[in-house]
Amino acid sequence: xxxxxxxxxxxxxxxxxxxxxxxxxxxxxxxxxxxxxxxxxxxxxxxxxxxxxxxxxxxxxxxxxxxxxxxxxxxxxxxxxxxxxxxxxxxxxxxxxxxxxxxxxxxxxxxxxxxxxxxxxxxxxxxxxxxxxxxxxxxxxxxxxxxxxxxxxxxxxxxxxxxxxxxxxxxxxxxxxxxxxxxxxxxxxxxxxxxxxxxxxxxxxxxxxxxxxxxxxx
Amino acid sequence: xxxxxxxxxxxxxxxxxxxxxxxxxxxxxxxxxxxxxxxxxxxxxxxxxxxxxxxxxxxxxxxxxxxxxxxxxxxxxxxxxxxxxxxxxxxxxxxxxxxxxxxxxxxxxxxxxxxxxxxxxxxxxxxxxxxxxxxxxxxxxxxxxxxxxxxxxxxxxxxxxxxxxxxxxxxxxxxxxxxxxxxxxxxxxxxxxxxxxxxxxxxxxxxxxxxxxxxxxxxxxxxxxxxxxxxxxxxxxxxxxxxxxxxxxxxxxxxxxxxxxxxxxxxxxxxxxxxxxxxxxxxxxxxxxxxxxxxxxxxxxxxxxxxxxxxxxxxxxxxxxxxxxxxxxxxxxxxxxxxxxxxxxxxxxxxxxxxxxxxxxxxxxxxxxxxxxxxxxxxxxxxxxxxxxxxxxxxxxxxxxxxxxxxxxxxxxxxxxxxxxxxxxxxxxxxxxxxxxxxxxxxxxxxxxxxxxxxxxxxxxxxxxxxxxxxxxxxxxxxxxxx
Numbered sequence: 236x237x238x239x240x241x242x243x244x245x246x247x248x249x250x251x252x253x254x255x256x257x258x259x260x261x262x263x264x265x266x267x268x269x270x271x272x273x274x275x276x277x278x279x280x281x282x283x284x285x286x287x288x289x290x291x292x293x294x295x296x297x298x299x300x301x302x303x304x305x306x307x308x309x310x311x312x313x314x315x316x317x318x319x320x321x322x323x324x325x326x327x328x329x330x331x332x333x334x335x336x337x338x339x340x341x342x343x344x345x346x347x348x349x350x351x352x353x354x355x356x357x358x359x360x361x362x363x364x365x366x367x368x369x370x371x372x373x374x375x376x377x378x379x380x381x382x383x384x385x386x387x388x389x390x391x392x393x394x395x396x397x398x399x400x401x402x403x404x405x406x407x408x409x410x411x412x413x414x415x416x417x418x419x420x421x422x423x424x425x426x427x428x429x430x431x432x433x434x435x436x437x438x439x440x441x442x443x444x445x446x447x448x449x450x451x452x453x
Numbered sequence: 454x455x456x457x458x459x460x461x462x463x464x465x466x467x468x469x470x471x472x473x474x475x476x477x478x479x480x481x482x483x484x485x486x487x488x489x490x491x492x493x494x495x496x497x498x499x500x501x502x503x504x505x506x507x508x509x510x511x512x513x514x515x516x517x518x519x520x521x522x523x524x525x526x527x528x529x530x531x532x533x534x535x536x537x538x539x540x541x542x543x544x545x546x547x548x549x550x551x552x553x554x555x556x557x558x559x560x561x562x563x564x565x566x567x568x569x570x571x572x573x574x575x576x577x578x579x580x581x582x583x584x585x586x587x588x589x590x591x592x593x594x595x596x597x598x599x600x601x602x603x604x605x606x607x608x609x610x611x612x613x614x615x616x617x618x619x620x621x622x623x624x625x626x627x628x629x630x631x632x633x634x635x636x637x638x639x640x641x642x643x644x645x646x647x648x649x650x651x652x653x654x655x656x657x658x659x660x661x662x663x664x665x666x667x668x669x670x671x672x673x674x675x676x677x678x679x680x681x682x683x684x685x686x687x688x689x690x691x692x693x694x695x696x697x698x699x700x701x702x703x704x705x706x707x708x709x710x711x712x713x714x715x716x717x718x719x720x721x722x723x724x725x726x727x728x729x730x731x732x733x734x735x736x737x738x739x740x741x742x743x744x745x746x747x748x749x750x751x752x753x754x755x756x757x758x759x760x761x762x763x764x765x766x767x768x769x770x771x772x773x774x775x776x777x778x779x780x781x782x783x784x785x786x787x788x789x790x791x792x793x794x795x796x797x798x799x800x801x802x803x804x805x806x807x808x809x810x811x812x813x814x815x816x817x818x819x820x821x822x823x824x825x826x827x828x829x830x831x832x833x834x835x836x837x838x839x840x841x842x843x844x845x846x847x848x849x850x851x852x853x854x855x856x857x858x859x860x861x862x863x864x865x866x867x868x869x870x871x872x873x874x875x876x877x878x879x880x881x882x883x884x885x886x887x888x889x890x891x892x893x894x895x896x897x898x899x900x901x902x903x904x905x906x907x908x909x910x911x912x913x914x915x916x917x918x919x920x921x922x923x924x925x926x927x928x929x930x931x932x933x934x935x936x
Contacts, residue, residue, distance in 0.1 A: 236697045237619050239612065245701065246628045250635050250668070253660075253708035257727070258643070261656050264721055266649055297578040299516025299587075305794055309717040314790050318868030326719040332651040338582050339655045339718060343794035343865060344501065344879075346872055369504075375873030377501060377880065379508040379515050 265328050271436050280434040281333040284426070289335070291426025294419050296336055298381070305340035306349040306430070322350040322432065327439045330432040345378060353431035360401065362424045363416055368406040384420035387412050465824075471550035472541045473825045475557040477908045479537035480818065482565050484901050486529025487811075491894040493522035498890055501883040512576045520587045521575045527585060527665075528596070529568045531806050533561075534814045535673045536603050539626050541821055542680055543607050546623050547614030551606070560602035567595035583644050583658050585665060593641045597634060604630045621679040621696045625672035628704060632668040636661055652720050660711035666805040667707035671773070675742075677813040678770060681820060682749050685763050686756055691748030692741070699741035706734045713784035716793060732784035739777045746770050764840060765816035768847065772808025775851070779804060791866060796882065797858025800851065808847055815843065815900070822907050831906040835899040842896030849889030857882025 236242065270279040284292065295301075309316045310325030317324070326349055331337045351357060364371050367385050369378040385400070390411050398421075399413040408414050416424070497519040500506050507513040544551040551557075571588030574580070579589040588596075607630045611623060640661035643649045649657060679696070683689050690696065712720075713728030750757060750767070757763045779801040782788045792798055819836075823829055830836055857879055864875045 236624065236700075237617065239619065242619065242624060242627060243631075246631050246704075249628075249704050249708050250632055250664075252705075253664075253711075254635075254639060257660060257709060257712065257724070258639070258653075258657060261721065261724055262649060262653055265651060266653050268651055296582040297517075297580055298514060299520055299575075299580055299582055301582045302516045302519045307718055313717045313786070315866045315868045319865075328652045328719050328721070330719065334651075335648065336582070337652055337654040339652070341584065341714070341794060341798065343861075344876075373873070375876055377504045377876050379500060379504045381514065382509055383511040383514075 268329050268332050270332065271329065271434075271438065273434075274437075280436070281330055281432070283333050284429055287422050287425040288429040289426075291422035291424065291429075292334060292336060294423040295426055296338070298423075300348075301338040301340045303342055303344040303378075304346070304348045305343055306347065307339040308347060308349050308432075316347060319346075320354070321347040322353070324432075324435060326432060327436060329436055329439065345376075348427070348430055350432060351430050352428045353433060357428070359424050359428060362427050363400050363420065364402065364406075366420060366423070367400055367414060368402060371402055371404070371406045381420075384423070385414050385416055387414050465545065468544050468548070468550050469541075469821070469825050471552070471554065472544050475551060475554045475561075476537045476541050476821070476825060478558055478561050479533045479540070480822075481904065481908065482561060483530045483533030483537060484897070484904055486525050486533060486568065487897050488894070488901060490522050490525030490529055491890065491897055493518055493525060495887065495890045495894060497522050498883060498887045502880040502887070511578070517576050517578070517580065520580060520582075520584075521572050523585065524575060524587060525568070525572050527806060528571065528588075529565075531670060531810065532564065532568075534811070535629075535669070536561075536564075538677065538814050538817050538821075539607060539629070539673060540603070540610070541825075542622060542676060542817075543610045543626055546616070546620050546680070547610050548616050549610060549613055551610060556602060557606060560599045560606075563595060563599035564603070567592050567599060570595070581645060583640075583654070584662050586640055586644055586658065586661065590645050593637075593645065597638060597641075600634055600637075604634060621690070621693070621700065622676035624697075624700050625676040625679070629669050629672040629676075632664065632672075636664045636668065652718070655715065655718065656712070656720055656724060659714040662802070663711035663714060664708060666802050667710065668704060670806045670810040671707075671776070672704070674769060674773060674810040674813040677817050678746060678766060678773070681762060681766055681813075681816055682746060685760055685766070685820070686749055686753050688749060688753070690745050691751075692744040695741045696745060699738040699745070702741075703735065703738040706731045706738070710735070710780070710784070713780070716784070716786055716789040729784040729786070732780050735777060735781060739774070742777075743774070761836060761840060762816045762819045765812055765819065765843070768844060769809055769812035769816060772804050772812055772847070776801065776804035776809055791862035792858060793862075795858035795861040795865070796854045796879075796886075797862065800854040800858065803850070803854065808851070812843065812847070815839070818900075818904075822904070826907050828907050830903055832903055835903045838899040839896045839903070842892045842899070846889050846893035846896060849892060850886060853882050853886040853889055857886070 270281065272279055306326075308322035308324070308326045311317050313325075316322060326339075330349075331339075361372060363385075365373060365378070366381045368380055368382075369376045387408055390413055395413050396415050398415050400415070402408070402414065496507060496513065497515060500508070500515045500518065504515075507518070508515075511517075540551060540557070567588075571592040574589035574592065575587050580587040581589075607626065611627055640657060643657040644654055644661075648654060679690060708731075710728050710731035712724035712726075713732050714725075715728070716725040718725070747770075757767050779797075783792060783798060783801055789798075819830075860882070861875060861879055864870045864878065
């Protein structure tokens with residue numbers, strides 16, 4: 236291997252082939268997935284994010300939530316995502332076309348969030364408490380508190396805001412004060428409340444069937 | 454290659470002298486990043502078992518601190534170290550001096566400015582949250598511009614070489630010099646400037662992260678192993694004729710293996726399958742690397758124990774094979790089912806950039822810094838502390854990430870286990886990793902002190918007793934392309 240030109244051409248071809256084959260190939264296949272029009276109620280799915288939820292996506296990005304949370308539900312028979320009630324079905328590529336930034340994540344130090352708004356306990360109040368004082372609603376968690384997304388302000392004789400967090404015990408604000416979310420916290424919670432993939436696409440439904448039993452699998 | 458200049462074949466001392474200042478600047482700034490990034494990484498890991506640590510400061514919330522630490526270590530330390538070591542090795546193997554080194558200072562300035570702004574941007578909340586592409590948008594151009602200057606130097610030094618042969622290390626360095634700007638600009642365009650739609654983004658991100666480790670850090674480390682192993686052992690690489698096959702097979706497999714990070718993800722199934730096949734195809738080059746490296750060491754274990762560079766090198770070789778093993782294992786769906794999304798899957802990249810690349814750079818630094826500066830290491834206690842803490846830290850972290858990750862994966866896949874129980878179980882492992890990271894940080898500080906002593910031009914104390922051990926003569930030096 237003493238020919239510099241051949242070395243250069245080989246080096247060039249290696250990444251060119253990988254780029255064209257892997258990335259452009261995938262892009263041709265899934266880069267332009269359209270929304271699905273429901274045959275019965277003519278709705279378009281997935282529905283786009285609302286304006287405030289899209290702002291919340293930016294907060295999700297800037298705070299680096301993806302460091303500990305995935306947003307992908309693995310299909311039945313691969314892991315225990317469905318058994319953990321992290322979703323009713325595995326995630327499809329089409330679920331993600333509504334987001335401008337797709338952060339499926341690669342670490343589960345925290346639970347999966349793809350369908351967090353579909354859980355029985357999901358409410359704006361719950362997410363605000365989770366962000367302000369995680370221990371107040373999820374004992375034993377190691378999620379850091381995000382108090383900087385909230386402001387503690389004196390009531391000064393006024394009525395408490397309808398947005399004020401309802402916390403009790405050691406997490407409650409001192410007497411005469413209230414804790415209210417900043418606009419960033421409200422946007423982030425709006426984004427979290429938008430996270431649910433409940434529509435079942437007919438085209439992809441067959442992919443959702445349980446994987447055939449593996450030989451010698453467990 | 455070029456008969457006209459072969460008479461002016463530069464002497465090693467001349468080459469080393471020409472490379473001295475660029476190498477010192479790159480390695481010095483890299484070491485500062487290694488310390489800063491290590492401190493950030495340590496803090497981020499403490500937050501995992503003590504979540505209130507620095508939690509009230511928005512700049513240091515875990516979601517920002519962890520990626521900031523990772524970026525400081527990869528772009529701050531990893532790239533600066535690769536530039537320092539790669540440019541020196543390129544000049545040596547091309548038997549030509551590193552010319553107009555002043556321009557490299559300009560490049561170093563811009564590169565480090567870009568990394569500083571990038572880390573600051575992540576901490577201040579301008580992160581993109583794409584793994585290793587978190588830095589704010591404008592930093593990309595700054596890094597690419599600075600890289601262009603450095604990459605051109607490497608390629609130019611290669612093309613004005615005074616040697617007939619192109620040695621294995623040069624293939625890897627030359628390849629890496631081309632691959633990085635390409636994959637980085639593709640990732641910049643497809644993730645940030647003209648973002649691809651939907652799950653194409655995770656595909657591009659996985660492709661970039663895999664190639665960054667497999668086509669930048671591992672080639673740089675392999676170049677170091679191919680150069681230092683015969684040099685220090687005094688015998689050529691055994692089965693060297695198989696090395697070209699290993700090179701092409703390794704880089705082509707790696708380039709297609711990025712999809713293996715997306716097993717079970719909502720992407721077309723051919724992408725992870727192709728990744729699995731490509732990673733399994735790595736078995737052949739792994740065997741050849743084994744023949745090359747262990748074949749050369751067989752019968753010379755005494756020499757390995759006796760030389761500090763060789764001890765680091767042996768640790769780096771072990772790290773490399775561990776990385777290959779993890780790559781193969783994590784692309785098996787039945788293994789990935791448990792191990793993906795856990796601490797264990799993070800171990801793959803760590804073994805690439807730390808246990809392989811960083812350790813090989815340390816091996817090289819103990820070889821080239823005395824030659825570049827014409828001095829001996831000042832403190833052998835610090836040298837010993839550095840090696841000891843590197844070995845201990847690597848063992849602790851491999852245990853912590855592998856053991857903790859495997860247990861975490863098993864618990865995640867057993868639905869009745871409450872999430873809080875997983876967190877409680879993991880906090881012991883996080884504590885172990887904090888100890889491991891702390892031990893490594895102590896070793897890095899020891900190395901930094903020794904580096905400052907040897908690199909400082911004012912301190913000439915060591916010059917009195919220059920006794921650079923002459924490397925054993927190489928029987929096949931000419932044939933192997935060594936200068």
